[in-house]
Amino acid sequence: MRTSLPWYPRELPPYQAGLYTGMTDSIAPAASRNDRARVLLNAYVPPGPPGTPVVGRPGFTYRGLTGDAAMGSGAAVGQAIFFWKTTAGVGHLNAIVDGIIYEYDFATSLWASVVTQANITSASCILSVSARIRTASYQGVIIISDGINVPFTWDGTAGAGGIVEGTNVPVTYGEPVNHYAKAFVIKGTERDTFAWSEEAAFNTGYEAGGYNNSWTPLGAGPFYALAATNEALYAFRSRGILSITGRVNDEFQTTGTRSSVSESEGTLSPVKVTDAGIFFVNADGQPHYFQPGGQPIPLWEDCKETIKNVVKTALPSAAILEYTPMSAVLIGLPELGQTNPSMWLVYRIDKQSGTIPDLVGVFTGFLSADSCIAENASGAPVWFHLGIADGFAYEHGAPDGQVWDDVYPTATLAIIHEVQGHPWGPSMVAEKTWDRVDIVLSLPEPITADSSYVTPRGTSTPISVGFEGAGGTLYNTKAYDTFFYADDSLIESRQTVGISGHGRWLQPILRHSALGERFSFTSWEAVALLTTRDRTVK
């Protein structure tokens, strides 16, 4: 009688993933992808050629102030932060906290109050000390509107002298826009009507002084946002977008050509016009964009799970920024329990012409009452956000900078970076024994991260793994499981993690959170053993 030889589990070809192009958060193992991460938390794919490693987001630092103590007092209400330029090209980074306008000095990294409530009152204007304030740059001044009182303009002069009340301007809703050198506003008391000024004359026009510069498109319903491009003015309802083309003149109401961009998608939030298109968040909290002349394209399919807890009633606080150092549009959304953006979706927009913006990461860890992209003294874009309860403004570090923690007045917090891959080896049948995971990072300094995984049988206990950085030694001088490559520019560190997972698939997770440590991720690979003799089972 023949006796069968002993047999042992068969090692399957390694499962590899990495060099991610972005993230797609689908949870179905059968839809897994090796070129997309499932989660890139506080990490993103930066601009660069294919194969560019994922990197952690920069941190931010609170900025103090001189003069009035309302800002940063710990309980002040952050109402707005905005950057604008005068006609002479002088940039101003301003914040409004407790109804006071502050100016930021990049040289000293300090804020100073420049327009007080008393100044505003002496200019015969009223500015709420708590309401969310919308602003818009217009013809060398900034329009400031609290949505309760009539807007006013400010030319950047300290004190009351630079303020001009918009006596002929209606109370407005949302951000005014500049179209054909005219200021367009949504009337706060008649939300289905928008009105506009005369050219380069903010306080002239509208429905005052004999002007009839307003339009109530038939059956339009309340508007929530306006956007203007060279091609058209776009008016956003909650569930529809109207496009109006044509020169804005006395007959605009009759000569303007109306057409519908969408009869189903609209917004409750501010919108953002960029060179890549017009970005908006629909009334369900789902990001979209469209090109002038085109139809809205959904951008939410890669983040369906991530945005499922967006608070729809808080969508008016959503924010959209264009941040060129990351070649990205950042879309801030309020998550469950929040009334201000707590999560930022990062969409790369620098890819080939015609390519849909690509979700390359998600940033969390801070709440922002408002945010903006400013230019520092060197003209470099800098991301700022305004705290919700402390009134502090926070300056984000540059992607190639030195700030890798979130620095608050009371504490410095390590950023939580997390990369989750898609499940490897999904199978309806084959149970595998998962033996090891090899992780390759690109690091300038050593870090320690936690490796874990999820299988159909549960989540593993994280294993702490140390990775060598630039301070390490060269390839082939390390222990068995710590190969290491180094030269003057590229540092690649590999670690092997022994695991004991069982299940039809395995989803890898790498989590890092340590003060002062930069994070970067390249790729990973897993080895699984298959306990069956059937070689058709994979």
Place this chain on the structure above:
Amino acid sequence: MADYDSADLLARFKRYQRRPTADEKLDTAGVYTLLSEAQAWLVGEIASHCPQMLLGAPVVMTTPDSGLTYEFGDDAAGDPIFPPYAEVYATAQGREMYATTFSRGTGDFVIEGDRIRVPNGRTGTATPYARFITPATAISASVEPIARIKPKDARLIIVWKALENWCAVGGEMDPTPFTMELKKLWCPAENRGTYLWIWKRQHNAPSHPRDWANIRYIDAIAASNV
């Protein structure tokens, strides 16, 4: 860490195992468990083939029942020791005692595993002595391998056996490479320089009555060469 102490065996296990430093599959406690199991196996093997390597001076036996039975002492758990090999003597100087059946009673004691019993339900008149092999206790960071396993490098047998056993965990790996290394050190038929043979032949002299025939054979060879 000294050569072949518990920490050294742990390090050698991990080195030969070639597993990552960070490993969910086996932690240090798990390795010590495997080393302990391998040591227990080796003690059993030695007891079967060359028990003299683990024997020491006679120790007095104890009785829990006023002389009906005599035990070899208790283990760490308080249970009677089961020696894999034992020699029983009537006195500390060594008059040998011989086993018998309970009813026949022509010998000195009845074998009961972890104790001996006086035949015919009688009680002993004198406390016997025993030379025996104590089962191995678990190796750990604070408990060293059995010191009498010598030379010390013979403790590599424990490491290779532990690695062979490790392959059996979950039936996940072919143990052949480790088994081959184990055999090289322990008892392959074709290799007589291994520890089984070294221990059997260490003194080329009678260490046990059953070896006397071998010695007489060796003496005969020597005589023929005169």
